[in-house]
Amino acid sequence: MRLLVLGGRGFIGKKLVDALAEKSYQIDVLTRSQTESFRTNNLNPKLIKCNLLDSEFCFDDLVGQYDVIFNCAGELHDESLMHPLHVEATRKLVDAYKRVAQKQNRTIHWVQLSSVGAYGPNHPKANAERMVKEETIPAPIGEYEVTKTLADEIIEKAADEFFSYSILRPSNVYGAEMSNNSIRQLAAMIKKGLFFYIGKSDAVSNYVHVDDVVDALILCGFDSRAKGQIFNLSNDCDQTIVINALAESLGVPVPRLRFNESFVRFIAFIFSWLPTFPLKKSRIDALVGRTHYDTSKIESLLQFKPSRDVEKTIIDVIK
Template sequence: MIVAVTGGTGFIGRHLIKFHLDVGDEVRYLTRSTALPLDMRARPICGALSDKEILDKLVDGVDVLYHCAAELHDATKIHETNVIGTKNLLDAAAGKISRWVQLSSTGVYGSKPLHDVNENTPINPGNAYECSKAEADELVFEYASNGHFEAVILRPSNVYGIDMPNQSLFQLIKMVKKGLFFFIGKGNATVNYIHVNNVVHALALCATKPLPGKGCNIYIISDFMRLEDFISVIASAVSVPRPRFHFPEPLIRLIASFGRYFPKFPLRPSRVDALTYIHHYETQKIQSELGYQHQVSMEEGIQELARHAK
């Protein structure tokens, strides 16, 4: 099988490319870097999502195209990369590939849903990144519905692994280890994360399994735990007592509101949100339709992170 990947030098893309190379597939990936290839077995194609000639080269003869490239942080580039770039790639791939697999995000349902989320939950993007991913997904849905190729949109929750660029989980582990962590509210919060190996496994299923129906299929991929159990796993892994202090949520939110005045203040509204979620993302659809099962449990993944935390 011939596989093409955008975002191949990113966190998930690197793992995805290694997976396909290890099973003997031919892999090419789009990159803006002229440095040495990330894996000598893969073929780098240097260029950007704005370059039609390069995109034509990327998709030529491809069986499966994984679109993993996205801008997360630079507000001046989010729409250009995530929406216009996706449109350019769709134009290049239309009628030339067998299947498009889009790496999206559960962020399209909103940053703090009030109820459990499944694929039928209305989208409710809030920030520029979430809006751009929702718009890009809609473009993919449109092209697939018009018969240009089969398509799957995979929406993972927070993706983690020992080589992840986001350090928030490592920071949480450090807080637990130093005895600085405390619970907020009544203790009924949940955490929603998914190990990068599970995401790669799900992406590969999206690329290779027969799909139910025509057009575009959407799947959520996530794992979850009660926050208290999650913290207990971390505490056990770093050999410290489990935190037991609980503080009222209104008080903590008031304190966190002052964080914007102090750049290094560790408590911010977004962090309070993350520690008070009460929803989880349902994965029954990908399990029943594609046979997905977690390759790495959340307990195993968090124990692995704790061993690598500095």
């Protein structure tokens, strides 16, 4: 069985490539640079130099030899590249795979790494209790979330006897090698004694360890029960669990101060003209959130549940 990984140089993609290599699969990794390297306990994967945004690239030449495609590609920073990469390149690749699969009379399986961002933020109140299931109507906000959701729709609509798919939507993915600094910034506030809770005491943290995401992606790639399915993946916990774990790891007292949400939002509004003022609306929304992502579908259908305890592993990010 031959596999192709798109986005194999990213935080999740690299972990996926390493895990697949340990299982002795034949892996090709699409990359814009052939200087990439991967730490594996097996043969190094083959690197294919390719820019998916190249208008001259012939997608049919790429796709003919693969049985499973893992799409972990994503543009996190440059909004002008998000639609071309997430939507246009996905459409071209899917169309090419379908043509080749039909010509070769075989099935190709596509595993899409998506995000719970497809469901959008909580409205009208950020602190309202909410349970998000796979059936929840998508309502993405922001160019990244919108374009990734459009890619999901392209993949869903493409399904036929020659093309199958699985879509995985994890929440906030964390791990020691993550490039996103949100957890490190949170830890810095705790270390300086500047962190305080906002609003109600039952706020929820939505995290899932990168190794759990990789395990779920592999299940989606090879378990026939995952075909044609969308799965949410999150290891939700009380916000205090994350805060206390970080504080104890840093050797500082656990924060106990809590302010009224309306008061904090008023202060944030007054100082919103200051670019460096840390209390932005988006940050407050995140700290008061009580959204849960229901993972009962992947638990019941694939018998999969995140096994990395957030309390014990969140500290790896700041070591």
